[in-house]
Amino acid sequence: MGATKTSGGPGHAAGLAEPILEAHGVTKSYRSRQGDVLAVRSIDFSVSRGEFVSVVGPSGCGKTTLMMCIAGLLPVTGGSLTFRGQAMTGPQEGVAVVFQDYSRSLFPWLTVEKNVALPLRDRGIPRADIERRVERALEMVNLGHAAGLYPWQLSGGMQQRVAIARGLAVEPEMLIMDEPFASVDAQTRANLEDLLLEIWAETGTTILFVTHDIDEAVYLSDRVVVLSQGPSVVVEDITVRLDRPRHQIDTKQVPLFGELRAEVFGLVMASDRRTSLSGEES
Ligand SMILES: Nc1ncnc2c1ncn2[C@@H]1O[C@H](COP(=O)(O)OP(=O)(O)OP(=O)(O)O)[C@@H](O)[C@H]1O
Secondary structure, three states, X not given: OOOOXXXXXXXXXXXXXXXXXXXXXXXXXXXXXXXXXXXXXXXEEEEEOOOEEEEEOOOOOOHHHHHHHHOOOOOOOEEEEEEOOEEOOOOOOOEEEEOOOHHHHXXXXXXXXXXXXXXXXXXXXXXXXXXXXHHHHHHHOOOHHHOOOOHXXXXXXXXXXXXXXXXXXXXXXXXXXXXXXXXXOHHHHHHHHHHHHHHHHHHOOEXXXXXXXXXXXXXXXXXXXXXOOOOEEEEXXXXXXXXXXXXXXXXXXXXXXXXXXXXXXXXXXXXXXXXXXXXXXX
């Protein structure tokens, strides 16, 4: 299965041009005892329906902050965010979030199926519908057999699959994933990446994915958005024209994969270096 310079996948089907998310001049600062901390300076980018977009940038540049704003969990300080053309003022029905730390996001006293059902109960979804959605979401992450187990009876990779199932059960139009595979070993990570690509192809859900891993960003995405050192701006928005479906070995051997990887790596390093040379923290 060779990967070439052509594109494919749900994000490249008809309708790609329709933006589901738009960020215009998004600014976010935090109040602290030492004064205001500007985390995000002015972010402009958009995501089309069905796209898989990764966000990378130096540590502390404001990736999580930006995702929290896009999820509607933090108010922006300036600029605007629109989801499906409507200004966002808080959490959206059609958006689900999966965080890195599954050990803190799953409730140990609830079974796997109850953990997955939780956000559906919060949304007042009828019981029969909840059962159907939980079953389907667990099947999608190959955990149908584990519905009655507790999180502490599962491996790290399985727990992260439960967290993904919980996001999928909401049947979101957009799934935000903040370093979801950072806490698992390399082999599990590769398996989870491929599982996520299969789910994306099957559901057509728009995915906004934060990662520190540049190979992962290039491997998974239609586009990689590179942020500067914080307070962040978008320094580059790179289109990944690698064939789909992708393959852990074959895709990574294609020259274009290496070129894209080097380009993204260079941008992140340059941004980091500019900051350390100037001695600026923000
Ligand atoms: N609640 C908060 N109060 C004050 N400052 C904060 C708060 N949360 C984050 N920050 C600051 O905002 C900046 C961006 O943090 P953020 O966690 O969004 O970056 P990040 O790119 O996700 O980091 P990493 O890559 O290390 O996970 C940092 O300077 C951080 O110290």
